[in-house]
Amino acid sequence: MPCKISLRYVTSVVENTSNEQVGIAVTDEQALITALKQRDPTALAAVFETYADRIYRLGMNLLHDEQHADCVVQDTFLALIEHIDQFEGRSSLGTWLYRVGYNHCLNQLRKVKPSLELDSLDEPDMMPVNFNPWPAPEEMVFTSEITSELERAIATLSPALRAVFVMRDIEELSTNETASVLGISESAVKVRLHRARLLLREQLAPYFGEQFEQTGV
Amino acid sequence: MECQDLIKYLSDYIDNRLDEALTRAAQEHLATCANCHVVLDSTQKTILLYRQRDQQNGLTTRHYQSLYDQLAQAFAKKPEGDL
Numbered sequence: 001m002p003c004k005i006s007l008r009y010v011t012s013v014v015e016n017t018s019n020e021q022v023g024i025a026v027t028d029e030q031a032l033i034t035a036l037k038q039r040d041p042t043a044l045a046a047v048f049e050t051y052a053d054r055i056y057r058l059g060m061n062l063l064h065d066e067q068h069a070d071c072v073v074q075d076t077f078l079a080l081i082e083h084i085d086q087f088e089g090r091s092s093l094g095t096w097l098y099r100v101g102y103n104h105c106l107n108q109l110r111k112v113k114p115s116l117e118l119d120s121l122d123e124p125d126m127m128p129v130n131f132n133p134w135p136a137p138e139e140m141v142f143t144s145e146i147t148s149e150l151e152r153a154i155a156t157l158s159p160a161l162r163a164v165f166v167m168r169d170i171e172e173l174s175t176n177e178t179a180s181v182l183g184i185s186e187s188a189v190k191v192r193l194h195r196a197r198l199l200l201r202e203q204l205a206p207y208f209g210e211q212f213e214q215t216g217v
Numbered sequence: 218m219e220c221q222d223l224i225k226y227l228s229d230y231i232d233n234r235l236d237e238a239l240t241r242a243a244q245e246h247l248a249t250c251a252n253c254h255v256v257l258d259s260t261q262k263t264i265l266l267y268r269q270r271d272q273q274n275g276l277t278t279r280h281y282q283s284l285y286d287q288l289a290q291a292f293a294k295k296p297e298g299d300l
Contacts, residue, residue: 045289048285048288052285056276057274078288131251131256133255134258137262142269165267169264172268193228197264201260204259204266
């Protein structure tokens with residue numbers, strides 16, 4: 001997916017601009033939107049600080065590609081810059097940004113698979129089959145092996161289930177916000193979240209069950 | 218409550234969305250069913266593991282500033298009220 005403007009990547013770690021520095025509380029959304037419309041650069045900094053990483057993680061979890069995730073962030077914020085004057089506040093700024101980011105992800109997924117089906121809820125409910133205990137998270141060091149296992153498991157979910165799991169359980173959006181971003185009902189969000197959790201658990205169960213057997217904690 | 222009921226209500230139980238009677242019934246079942254207890258525990262750990270993993274992920278440690286600078290430039294170039 002081509003980004004709209006070229007990026008010169010930096011390899012060093014750079015510090016964020018903190019909210020204190022920019023002087024705008026992101027919680028004061030109306031003031032923030034007004035400041036954005038007035039082209040106040042500190043307002044853009046505040047929104048970027050709050051949402052850039054979240055949109056990036058959404059892109060990574062849906063696309064599994066760093067460059068594509070970068071483009072999702074870039075194109076989402078370019079859309080904000082382009083359309084801020086028309087922003088009417090019918091949804092929160094965060095919901096709007098997630099929706100734009102999600103739609104960019106869908107466009108990318110459809111390039112790979114044009115027949116991508118997102119609205120199917122006719123997948124059967126599953127019953128767990130693996131009942132081995134897992135180690136406590138605090139006992140687990142985040143090795144590359146565990147990270148790979150988590151990546152592998154989430155990649156087995158359909159994009160529809162993955163999107164709900166990412167928004168509800170990782171980014172901790174509410175059911176209402178997630179429904180608004182995805183354009184589906186709250187009950188559909190709940191059904192998909194339930195299925196996503198059970199499927200992920202089942203995918204991960206053999207690995208973590210074995211870890212528990214080896215360590216006994 | 219039976220195992221299949223517990224699984225059906227698992228997400229609502231995790232999210233504290235069950236009413237008092239169903240919550241009590243789920244707790245009673247979980248106290249006596251080792252398998253369902255494992256399913257609940259491992260589902261909660263699944264959620265925690267992904268949250269922990271993603272706390273380490275983000276644009277910030279990569280090229281946050283470069284991207285921000287270019288967006289700020291585009292933002293500055295766009296006149297106020299320009300549609």
